[in-house]
Amino acid sequence: MFSQFDFEVIRDSLPYLWQGMQFSLGLTLLAMAGGIVLGTVLALMRLSSLRILSWPAGAYVNLVRSIPLILVIFWFYFLIPIAIKHLSGNPYASGIGPFYSALIAFTMFEAAYYCEIIRAGIQSVPRGQVHAAYALGLNYRQATTLVILPQAFRNMLPVLLTTSIILFQDTSLVYVVGLTDFMGAASKVARRDGRLVELYLFAALIYFILCFTASYFVRRLQQRITPPR
């Protein structure tokens, strides 16, 4: 039944598809790093007893989590150039390009989700650990970075990675601002050569293999790091 399909088109377009994959992976890793850093800051703010810190962080997280990702990508693409023109006062100022606007959008969006994971991770560290750290004379910054966060990250690593796998899948949304990720590359080849079935099957297979393998290792990791206490 596959006789009318032409899988050679995949082989011929592999270099192009690989370029797309590099873009997908790069965007995922950058957005993940940025999202985790920003998410940690947001989580610490949310857990602060100072309302001036906890309230804005909570509002931000709830706002972002109520909006579809694709809308956030659009927003940043169209709003940042306007903001730059407005702030710089130069009507001809150029934007920052689709890549950076997408990267910022993903980072800001994912930060809200990472924030909630990290917050749960921090809260999973027993109160006594915080007391023990303070009782030794550590200050807030030392107690947080040396005692609480290392344990929190260990507890939440599996969830953090699972979220990042979903982030990897979500990067395919960048087609809306004209960027070409792996999915976009497959889609372009498919339409150019009229080989929709082959390319979309191939793309699905690759996503499946990558995400399934990654999930498998996350599960293994989860079993290994189950705390000894």
Place this chain on the structure above:
Amino acid sequence: MAMIEFRNVSKWYGSFQVLKDCSTKVEKGEVVVVCGPSGSGKSTLIKCVNGLEPFQQGEVIVNGESVGAKSTRLPQLRAKIGMVFQHFELFPHMDVTANLNLAQVKVLGRSAEEATAKSHALLQRVGMIEHAKKFPGQLSGGQQQRVAIARGLAMDPIAMLFDEPTSALDPEMINEVLDVMVELAQEGMTMMCVTHEMGFARKVAHRVIFMDEGEIVEDAPKEEFFGTPRSERAQQFLSKILHH
């Protein structure tokens, strides 16, 4: 001047008063045991000494410094007071030596070598030197608690606080921890211990404080407390825990 002094300390959780006008003193070199039924506020009281529990009224003076005062730098004050917890609270992501070194390096500014030398000497003393490279999760409760005591001592504290150090231990491990505490007491360490171990109190305590419902009901020299407690509540409590 007393090492630790409580002056009319009161504390509320919302409208519930957990500490009611508590006043007492711990002199330098004195060992004071705090006992009482659960929920009587004894853990809360001891945590006021190093500011882990804030209080709303009164004053706690440690070595001449007021714990609640705005000008007091709590980290510096806490570094001078060792504390041992019911659930040990060793840092599970660090090995035993790293647990002891952490605050020596980060708070006291000792070099890694200096800290390790100090840590190993103390581990030797509590009989844990052969476990120096293990992680807390690999140790028994009694071993973890001995390490926790060594961690407190590593800071060269002027006083040690013990918050039910043996209540989470299996019976056969209680003595190994009490032995370390007795030795410490006999060396003249200033100690404030929340514990139900009346054998320990009989052996090394100078004074016993009995708390009930947030109040210091009885604050007496050991002989007096075990001989003829004045309050009925203390008598009841003693008869309950001593006749098991």
